[in-house]
Amino acid sequence: MTNRKVKKNQHYVPKSHLKRFTIKGEKSLIWSFDKVKGEFGKLPASKNKVCAEDYYYYQITKDNKIDHTTLEDRFSEIETSSNNAIDRLLACSKMPYIHLTRLDREQVAFYIALMLVRGPSFRDAISEIYGHAARVMLNKVWDESKAPEVLQQLVRKHGLSNVVDISVNSTVSLEHMINSAEAIAKEFLKKGWVLINAPRGRDFVTSDVPVVFYPYKYGLEVVGPAHLNAEILFPICKSSALIMTPAIEPMDEVVIGNYSDFLLDDINTKVAKAANKYIYCSEQYSWLKNKDLECSQGQRLTSGVDMTGINIVTNPWKRKN
Template sequence: MSIVKNQHYVPRNYLKRFLSNDKKPKLWVFDKTSSGSFGVTDLGNVCGERYFYETEEKNNFQTLELKLAQIESQFWPLFDSFLVNLIDKHKPITNDIRNSFSTYLAVQILRGKRTREIISQIKLSLLDHLTVNELAEENLLSNLNSIEIRNTHVNMLFSDENINLIKNSLDEHIWFVYRNETNLPFYTSDNPVVKYAHMSDPNFSMDGFGSEGIEIGFPLNSKYMLCLIDRKLFFGLNSQENLCLPLTDKKNIVHYNHLQVLQSYKYVFCSSNSFGLATEIVNSLPYLRDVSHPQVEIRTQKRKMHCNWSLLQKPPKKVIQNYDNRTSNISDRFSRTWWAY
């Protein structure tokens, strides 16, 4: 087996679906750190780093890269047939497609640079809290470095239990596909699986992939996006499950593109050099230019320590905010009759 040196955390097979329609297709890239954009024709160096998944454990050399390659090799033929059936034959999402997609999405959620950054911030925040309270051992502080962070990240991906936890959570949601009927293309990014919390809680994070009220978006290409929504809050959409639904209002596209800009690590991608929205967002929120901007908050209550970030956190049921106070534009897409009060 040949050694893979440049290891991708977003597959090239995914990114190529956002290439332009030019004679020489290119992927347009927006860099949040510089607010600059450029086009690339070679995807080899996009969302890839030298030995990104390799640790000092020699017995596992290239093992994770091989595991990811096997998952992708099974997924992409299904993805292509799914799009053909959806666009040309208007067939709904099947159980086989859902099973394959949920595995792929779980892996994509775990494998990216933003996840590695969040792991780093969780560990640092916890150690800072323990140090302030004189609870941290000296060896913990000395051992926290980039190698240790990488080891933790890679071990998460090696764990089928972690992948299945997220996969099973995604499987519980209502699934459907949006068809973009506007002239604005969908963005994607180096963290393409984005989420929006329709509920809030003063003590718990409500933006986990299994949280009540969560909405999850994954662009398939510039015109189609897979959407997953919490079955409990959005029970009125059960009749739309597995179908393809049109989006005709540009505000909806702006909403999802906005999430891609906010939740990406560094890069946003598009099939055209249409990054006016991305530029506006970064200019209004300058902290986004720093890839290490704080994304983790530690809260202490009565000797209990809470980390306000989680993939699957499911806090106790809380009173839903009044309809008039909701800021999500999902209410523009559907009748308010399915809101759970």
């Protein structure tokens, strides 16, 4: 077994991202707003403790052993290279436009796509879909004649799904998480990239689901993140946000968009509404308390699966709140 003391605290929103939204003068502390309770925490939170679980990326190997760190180590490498590319982008944020190399663009696209799918919002639904598939298969292979009489009677009375429980380990979502990130990143590369800088004296916020997607114009149907008509919003840091928008011929350059107080408010509102529960920011903004954030508008992948008789085996190392 891998040394379990190594990288125990594993983030689904990287610390390197959260660090860009910390309180002025602080390296780790960040204000956390609970949109369910409608209030800030009494004290600032540490970026090291939020959006994380112990051994969140654990895997079960082919020889039935537990691997706690392989994925975490790989994600750390991706975060390092991608944040270097983001630093180069931000260094040119005051220029008329920014030229990113193809490699930098690919790394940033995958980093953002991975951040979209690596959290519980995506992984929970994938596990539920696997549970549904297992139940469908069980119904197909169920042979009553080979079952004990007492089990036959129970199934006739209550139904197969109410008698036989199906357990699915949440690790089944890991492969789909990686494959989905790769597919979504390819679509990001087809879009036009626009960097929006915050007006002087104002900041962007982020959340436990920092990547937001929505139809690029009103009147279009609901879209997924890889849809042709999806616009992607990603607050990079307190001072800059990236918008990836449908384009006929995407340019290699990142365009610097016009900024305004109205646009900043619109971006922050989208980010706040997309959050599952927590919004993170450098100040205790009163507007968060006064705005209807509609918790149902999170970017959660919904499976629509009836979970009767399906048990998702979640992370056994997750800390109890």
